[in-house]
Amino acid sequence: MGIDFHFSTLFQQIVNGLSLGSVYALIAVGYSLVYSILSFSNFAHGGFLVVGGYICYGLVSGFAVPLIGGHSFSVPALGIGVAGVGALIGAGLVAVLTERLAYRPIRERTSMTLYLLIASMGVSIVIENLFVIVVGGQFRALPQNIFPAASFSLGGATLSLLDIFSLIAAAVFLGGLQLFLVKTRWGLAIRAAAYDLRTAGLMGVNVSLLIGIVFFVAGVLAAIGGIFLSFRYSLYPQLGGFTTKAFVAAVIGGLGSLPGAVVGSLILGLAEMLVTGFISSQMRDFVVFSLLVLMLLVRPAGFFGKQISDKI
Numbered sequence: 001m002g003i004d005f006h007f008s009t010l011f012q013q014i015v016n017g018l019s020l021g022s023v024y025a026l027i028a029v030g031y032s033l034v035y036s037i038l039s040f041s042n043f044a045h046g047g048f049l050v051v052g053g054y055i056c057y058g059l060v061s062g063f064a065v066p067l068i069g070g071h072s073f074s075v076p077a078l079g080i081g082v083a084g085v086g087a088l089i090g091a092g093l094v095a096v097l098t099e100r101l102a103y104r105p106i107r108e109r110t111s112m113t114l115y116l117l118i119a120s121m122g123v124s125i126v127i128e129n130l131f132v133i134v135v136g137g138q139f140r141a142l143p144q145n146i147f148p149a150a151s152f153s154l155g156g157a158t159l160s161l162l163d164i165f166s167l168i169a170a171a172v173f174l175g176g177l178q179l180f181l182v183k184t185r186w187g188l189a190i191r192a193a194a195y196d197l198r199t200a201g202l203m204g205v206n207v208s209l210l211i212g213i214v215f216f217v218a219g220v221l222a223a224i225g226g227i228f229l230s231f232r233y234s235l236y237p238q239l240g241g242f243t244t245k246a247f248v249a250a251v252i253g254g255l256g257s258l259p260g261a262v263v264g265s266l267i268l269g270l271a272e273m274l275v276t277g278f279i280s281s282q283m284r285d286f287v288v289f290s291l292l293v294l295m296l297l298v299r300p301a302g303f304f305g306k307q308i309s310d311k312i
Helices: 007-038 045-061 080-109 113-134 161-183 185-195 197-202 207-232 237-253 258-278 281-298
Strands: 063-066 072-075 151-154 157-160
Touching (some): 007 045, 007 161, 007 258, 045 080, 045 113, 161 185, 161 207, 161 258, 185 197, 197 207, 237 258
Antiparallel strands (some): 063 072
């Protein structure tokens, strides 16, 4: 196993790594948002990704809704723009519903975040198996005609429009999130709650509504990641497993830190693609989780995180 170095390959793998890292960033930021408010890692986040992917697939492909008496109602295929918006809203609402039904009753009974963590694992398995039962476990591909598969050459490398578009889309959505957090009243409330949720509530912030907004935003970001991953690979009920690497990226950057989630995701995406391009694709997971172990040994709070003993 040798290293075959070419500058054109290096450039291409860097672009591929940034593209993959940008998708990880969308997912990791959702993890960090929830963690910064409730101090637990929401492992049901992968389920929101799958929800977004399947809603987008159903809307761009069209589907039939069974009715009473053996009849059905056909939903026509929609454009990717409308389908994408529907997927984002649908995943956001599922995230809010999950918080209301699964997490809020636990929060009202105990302050132990460990129970929230365990509940999130259960919710993740429930969502995955619901899709296996309802739509089946087979792999599905989003229609190729809704996004051009064209590519172009630059610096000796072949770059796909999907990679470039995912980079741009991630920058737009993450930039929009930053503006929301800095420029709006609820963004200020979220930043205050990230320091101390209870104090924010005592100062007049509607904590229940704030948590709902955080989960909705996290669900939207997960859905964007799910759509791009469905284009890049394929759609199946276990697609949410990709959030494991996004979680690793959030840990590397520092759980609870949004800039850390972005930086950690880009580092992880670049590491994966460079290892794949110059060493072996079989080594990529080894490198990813070795980075996680190394970071936990050297800097447990990540690059941008803070040492808070009671966070999971």
